[in-house]
Amino acid sequence: MKKVNLLFFVLLLGLWSCEKPAQEMMLKGKLKREVINVASKIPGRIERIHFQEGETVKKGDTLALIHAPEITAKIEQAEGAVAAAKAQYEMVFKGATKEQIEQVNAAYEAAKEQFVFAEKSYQRIKKMFEEKMVTAQKYDEVYAKYLMAQAQLDGTQAKQKEIESGVRSEKQKMALGSLKRAQGALKEAHIAYNERYLLAPADMRLTSVALKEGELALPGYNIFIGYAQQATYFRFTVPEAEVHQYKIDEVAKFHSPFDSSLQIQGRLVSILALPDYATRKSMNPNYEVDQALYELKFVPVSPGLADSIMTNITFVMPKK
CATH class of the missing domain: 1.10.287.470 (Helix hairpin bin)
Structure with a gap:
């Protein structure tokens, strides 16, 4: 029995040791969408809410009506x-x-x-x-x-x-x-009277509705939050030592590690330095060089395919 358990442990260790180098050769990223916030310009009470969380709205749809008799x-x-x-x-x-x-x-x-x-x-x-x-x-x-x-x-x-x-x-x-x-x-x-109607500024899927009917809306307070449709992008993070290998407008292919059928091509549109708090710091700077982190932003070559994928799905692509 002990021999069987030992053999099983050795097999798991072998599989893990084979899988780890494979993961280290992959660059991990997430599917993201632009976030849209809809706030009121005037104070008043919410008279009607026309859409709820999870619903898709079109540009110009009336999201809510604010009751403001002072106007x-x-x-x-x-x-x-x-x-x-x-x-x-x-x-x-x-x-x-x-x-x-x-x-x-x-x-x-x-x-x-x-x-x-x-x-x-x-x-x-x-x-x-x-x-x-x-x-x-x-x-x-x-x-x-x-x-x-x-x-x-x-x-x-x-x-x-x-x-x-x-x-x-x-x-x-x-x-x-x-x-x-x-x-x-x-x-x-x-x-100000026309601002009683909260309109959707773009095609979007609502992820949060902060107020209910009868509650007080204040100017500048975000009532509706959602993801913009046809504004999908992929975000990958790379260290300073690897960022020079990537060039703007180059096309890369990435896929989901959990669903092999999800394979998408994206074009690199920007390389941005992340804030200082995201910089990798060594515990002993005498032996390791600190590295800044950079964000690679890819937009899908075929937007229609990417729009059907859920937000924050993980994607990977081979490192250079």
Whole structure:
């Protein structure tokens, strides 16, 4: 019995020793896909979820609907601001109304009559003051009323000339600017209203749905996460000592170690250095040289075949 067990152990050791060199001659990699995150631009509660994890969606499909009543209120406020700014703009360019012209003319006539009376009173009191018939206090009071009447007449006369000549160009520009600002606010509110619909940015397979109906969605929070369709690639990692053997645009053939029927050709599109934390470090740098790690990114020559394979499937190819 002991001889049988010993023989079995020797056979396993032989098989392992044969398999290990074969594995060391292979470069291991994974099938990957580009990840797409779909987040909300506006805050609100999830009103409806149209797709669940594992489902495939097309570009433009509505993934979810967000309930945001505050946006409707902002639209109403913006519409009111546009109406007021538009009326102000039209009034500036049309000029004063008939009633406004009549009011200004009446005010001018009243100010003119008051000035004539004040001037006569001043001339009388001036002569009396020169003959020392009134006090200086009385003279000062009449003179002050005369100056006030003159200032009021000048003001109404200037207002009358302004109405007759029309509104200044500066005021017209101000009215136009107010109108454009109100229109911009209304446009912004309508854009935010359309953002209630979360649309798929590309063909993708959903892998995660973070929220449920009734939960609160915050701006920038990823609600849907998925893999992009027709964005498959293969990722292999090689050390610094071997990376120089690979060239951009060369074609390699790799297969699945668990399914011999999965054989795909890929074209090398990029060679990227991995971050420092992925660098191989020796415990004793006096005897071994540290090596940086590099990522080889292959895209399938036949994308249709690769799209049917599950993500993170392992693939191998012979080392150079």
